Amino acid sequence: MEANATTRATPAEFWKSVQGNLILLLLLLLIPTILVQAYIYHDRFETRRAKELQANLEVARATASNFESFLQNIVDCELVIGLALTGSEPMSDQDRDRILDQFQATNRELRAVLWLNPRGLTIASSLRTSIGLDVSDRSYYQAVVAGRDWTVSELFLGRVTADPTFVISRGIRNERGELLGGVAAAVSADRLDRGIRG
Known part of the structure; x- marks a missing residue:
């Protein structure tokens, strides 16, 4: 049982290890990339929505006329x-x-x-x-x-x-x-x- 306890690293020690540093580096790269992608998709959605609303407005105006x-x-x-x-x-x-x-x-x-x-x-x-x-x-x-x-x-x-x-x-x-x-x-x-x- 003591062998298991000694091989397990505490959370603070894990982030100081090479493996922890690699995971931290990946997170530092992935999180901004995910945020940028989310912003891009949201912007595309809003642009398409605005175009659709504009097209609907033009159809409504033509119908009213x-x-x-x-x-x-x-x-x-x-x-x-x-x-x-x-x-x-x-x-x-x-x-x-x-x-x-x-x-x-x-x-x-x-x-x-x-x-x-x-x-x-x-x-x-x-x-x-x-x-x-x-x-x-x-x-x-x-x-x-x-x-x-x-x-x-x-x-x-x-x-x-x-x-x-x-x-x-x-x-x-x-x-x-x-x-x-x-x-x-x-x-x-x-x-x-x-x-x-x-």
Whole structure:
């Protein structure tokens, strides 16, 4: 037992030995190398992350710009439709329906185009089953009644189709600012990428 005790070196003696000095030298070389490698990998990770975030930001900006163009196009067309429907010459029901149908047909992302009276009742629509639908309780129409030129609703499940939908609604007013009616375009969230891509 005493032989074992004499051959074992104490920790202080071990570090003074040649073997201990070699291990210490290796540690002195490895630790900074490991730290430098960790810094390099961290820097690469942060650089890649920053590039990815920048790319995501550019995609988001392009999508927002495309959506804004899509939205402005729909709002402008709604104004033209509303002015045509409230013109001084009365329009036949067939002509009115043809205008709404044609607008929806050329904008496939639209689920329906509605012509609303000032009380929010649907009096004509490209989706005939929605005629008679009362939207006066919807926030998008209430905003138009309150004086906004146009508004976009939140995403909701449609009353007629039960599909994810949002509505772009535009009020049509006379020269005195009185609400004559409204045009509401129900946009299918599922088909929206067609309208944004152009």
